[in-house]
Amino acid sequence: MTELICIVCPKGCHLKVDEQNGYAVTGNGCKRGEVYGKKELTNPTRVVPSTVKISGGSHRRLPVKTSEPIPKAMIFDAVKLLDTVEVTAPVKRGDVVYKDILGTGIDFVATRDM
Numbered sequence: 001m002t003e004l005i006c007i008v009c010p011k012g013c014h015l016k017v018d019e020q021n022g023y024a025v026t027g028n029g030c031k032r033g034e035v036y037g038k039k040e041l042t043n044p045t046r047v048v049p050s051t052v053k054i055s056g057g058s059h060r061r062l063p064v065k066t067s068e069p070i071p072k073a074m075i076f077d078a079v080k081l082l083d084t085v086e087v088t089a090p091v092k093r094g095d096v097v098y099k100d101i102l103g104t105g106i107d108f109v110a111t112r113d114m
């Protein structure tokens, strides 16, 4: 049995996940917590925020994030990919700044206009 706090909404329900019983989740206030608890123990993923260099913008770095959650084990390597990325203003929120992170089909996208 693993205990964790649900991070899907601010309520922060205390979940218990029973690995011996099909990852059954208890303590969840809604269905989303059940999905989160099960996934967190079988294939944990996160949306990853970061920044890239930008030239010609109002700031020197542009905030970006992954377009979808990626496996937690990939986070370090994914952020490292951005070291070589430099974009040029203007950039629109949602523009892809790095395509297909580590073959996942998920992109880094801008999170603001600049």
Ligand code: SF4
Residues within 6 Å of the ligand: 006, 007, 008, 009, 010, 011, 012, 013, 027, 028, 029, 030, 031, 032, 033, 034
């Ligand atoms: S289980 Fe549902 S209500 Fe509880 S924190 Fe997660 S999302 Fe919020």
